[in-house]
Amino acid sequence: xxxxxxxxxxxxxxxxxxxxxxxxxxxxxxxxxxxxxxxxxxxxxxxxxxxxxxxxxxxxxxxxxxxxxxxxxxxxxxxxxxxxxxxxxxxxxxxxxxxxxxxxxxxxxxxxxxxxxxxxxxxxxxxxxxxxxxxxxxxxxxxxxxxxxxxxxxxxxxxxxxxxxxxxxxxxxxxxxxxxxxxxxxxxxxxxxxxxxxxxxxxxxxxxxxxxxxxxxxxxxxxxxxxxxxxxxxxxxxxxxxxxxxxxxxxxxxxxxxxxxxxxxxxxxxxxxxxxxxxxxxxxxxxxxxxxxxxxxxxxxxxxxxxxxxxxxxxxxxxxxxxxxxxxxxxxxxxxxxxxxxxxxxxxxxxxxxxxxxxxxxxxxxxxxxxxxxxxxxxxxxxxxxxxxxxxxxxxxxxxxxxxxxxxxxxxxxxxxx
Amino acid sequence: xxxxxxxxxxxxxxxxxxxxxxxxxxxxxxxxxxxxxxxxxxxxxxxxxxxxxxxxxxxxxxxxxxxxxxxxxxxxxxxxxxxxxxxxxxxxxxxxxxxxxxxxxxxxxxxxxxxxxxxxxxxxxxxxxxxxxxx
Ligand code: SF4
Ligand code: SF4
Numbered sequence: 376x377x378x379x380x381x382x383x384x385x386x387x388x389x390x391x392x393x394x395x396x397x398x399x400x401x402x403x404x405x406x407x408x409x410x411x412x413x414x415x416x417x418x419x420x421x422x423x424x425x426x427x428x429x430x431x432x433x434x435x436x437x438x439x440x441x442x443x444x445x446x447x448x449x450x451x452x453x454x455x456x457x458x459x460x461x462x463x464x465x466x467x468x469x470x471x472x473x474x475x476x477x478x479x480x481x482x483x484x485x486x487x488x489x490x491x492x493x494x495x496x497x498x499x500x501x502x503x504x505x506x507x508x509x510x511x512x513x514x515x516x517x518x519x520x521x522x523x524x525x526x527x528x529x530x531x532x533x534x535x536x537x538x539x540x541x542x543x544x545x546x547x548x549x550x551x552x553x554x555x556x557x558x559x560x561x562x563x564x565x566x567x568x569x570x571x572x573x574x575x576x577x578x579x580x581x582x583x584x585x586x587x588x589x590x591x592x593x594x595x596x597x598x599x600x601x602x603x604x605x606x607x608x609x610x611x612x613x614x615x616x617x618x619x620x621x622x623x624x625x626x627x628x629x630x631x632x633x634x635x636x637x638x639x640x641x642x643x644x645x646x647x648x649x650x651x652x653x654x655x656x657x658x659x660x661x662x663x664x665x666x667x668x669x670x671x672x673x674x675x676x677x678x679x680x681x682x683x684x685x686x687x688x689x690x691x692x693x694x695x696x697x698x699x700x701x702x703x704x705x706x707x708x709x710x711x712x713x714x715x716x717x718x719x720x721x722x723x724x725x726x727x728x729x730x731x732x733x734x735x736x737x738x739x740x741x742x743x744x745x746x747x748x749x750x751x752x753x754x755x756x757x758x759x760x761x762x763x764x765x766x767x768x769x770x771x772x773x774x775x776x777x778x779x780x781x782x783x784x785x786x787x788x789x790x791x792x793x
Numbered sequence: 794x795x796x797x798x799x800x801x802x803x804x805x806x807x808x809x810x811x812x813x814x815x816x817x818x819x820x821x822x823x824x825x826x827x828x829x830x831x832x833x834x835x836x837x838x839x840x841x842x843x844x845x846x847x848x849x850x851x852x853x854x855x856x857x858x859x860x861x862x863x864x865x866x867x868x869x870x871x872x873x874x875x876x877x878x879x880x881x882x883x884x885x886x887x888x889x890x891x892x893x894x895x896x897x898x899x900x901x902x903x904x905x906x907x908x909x910x911x912x913x914x915x916x917x918x919x920x921x922x923x924x925x926x927x928x
């Protein structure tokens with residue numbers, strides 16, 4: 376019996392192929408559940424039967440992802456201009472590209488922002504907000520200057536731009552979807568500290584965490600079997616793609632018996648069309664005393680090819696642990712050991728026990744919106760609007776030997792001849 | 794008799810001084826402590842309902858200001874833009890009352906205006922800036 380005939384008779388043979396699953400998506404026969412729902416399915420049926428029953432598991436995450444930004448081609452003015460410096464709503468954009476290509480980085484603060492001169496700074500507006508405003512269809516004030524050339528004589532530009540009038544406008548995020556992350560605590564400072572993990576209260580007064588846990592894309596495919604270069608994803612409300620492993624991709628992080636990394640590990644480089652995005656899933660955010668960041672909504676649709684993928688996608692918050700790291704000293708200085716490893720199930724109860732203390736927990740990543748993304752993506756797959764893609768090239772995995780290197784500091788002026 | 798609600802911000806140097814009880818005694822007031830907390834940068838924060846003659850309350854506030862306490866009358870109101878709120882939860886550990894709280898099942902963050910003492914701490918802490926002060 377060919378697999379295709381088997382599928383139509385609902386007798387499923389494993390492993391399933393991408394083609395078979397896509398065929399089911401086209402005919403509307405596909406069975407899709409979210410990663411949250413899959414916990415129960417695998418718990419009840421076991422991985423083998425769950426793999427026969429479920430074809431696709433959707434994931435979601437919505438949290439601050441600093442390593443984000445967008446490329447914009449603004450079109451040529453008359454006379455033409457090769458932009459040297461550019462500001463979008465007073466936020467500097469990188470113009471070190473061809474004449475009218477700009478890259479706006481999410482964490483770039485507005486020019487003249489008081490930053491942390493009066494600590495903690497508020498960081499009310501920056502690149503992330505420009506990106507959100509563009510997606511929301513708002514006009515953006517572009518100011519630019521240039522040194523002028525024979526072919527590009529224009530020296531100054533002051534104009535309104537709008538997303539609909541731009542040529543290409545795409546988000547390009549060098550690092551999104553961190554597979555697991557630290558829990559931040561403040562053990563040593565005699566005051567609250569202001570970090571990219573939010574306000575971390577003194578005397579172990581809070582434990583701040585940032586992962587969708589069991590709904591998180593890479594925690595449901597811990598060895599990146601089905602996500603790689605070319606994988607179609609949900610990105611900011613649009614269909615985007617994985618273009619590379621993310622920066623700081625660290626697949627050789629230690630893993631537990633389920634293969635789940637016990638700390639920050641894999642990451643994704645992602646790309647998607649700004650013109651198709653929804654400001655509900657791309658939100659400019661300000662971290663008090665730290666800076667600007669972009670909350671990005673991202674989701675994947677994982678093919679349940681076999682029992683192993685069913686077991687992976689059945690991962691629950693109790694199976695995933697995160698390291699508790701002191702951010703008042705140890706994180707900044709790369710020293711010390713985690714205080715503990717705690718499960719997301721424990722973090723989600725609202726408090727954890729640390730050093731004999733009950734410490735309230737606070738998330739930074741919205742589980743409500745992560746769930747909404749997984750549900751939305753489930754709907755897209757069910758109605759045939761989202762087909763699965765086999766990776767063109769896999770990402771480096773646990774066996775790659777690739778790790779995350781610290782800077783090799785070589786003080787200038789103290790060179791040793793080689 | 795009147796009750797005035799005030800937020801007192803104590804600088805670090807006054808933290809171990811009994812400024813509040815001295816003010817209460819001097820001006821013959823009664824008081825309800827609605828909330829007390831040590832906040833950011835070790836500033837002390839106390840939300841107090843002062844009960845007594847209106848002039849006496851005024852006097853107590855003026856006297857506390859002279860001692861270096863920042864006194865903020867609770868005429869302001871803090872509101873949340875529910876559209877802007879992403880239910881991230883970054884605010885829940887900084888809110889000194891349980892006005893901002895997360896439902897452990899639905900993971901939604903609720904804002905209960907009744908519990909809110911309008912201290913304003915959540916305003917710059919909320920990453921998408923969903924919280925704001927209105928006067
Ligand atoms: S920090 Fe702001 S966005 Fe996040 S839950 Fe609180 S009010 Fe909502
Ligand atoms: S102003 Fe904000 S932090 Fe203060 S009590 Fe109200 S909700 Fe809580």
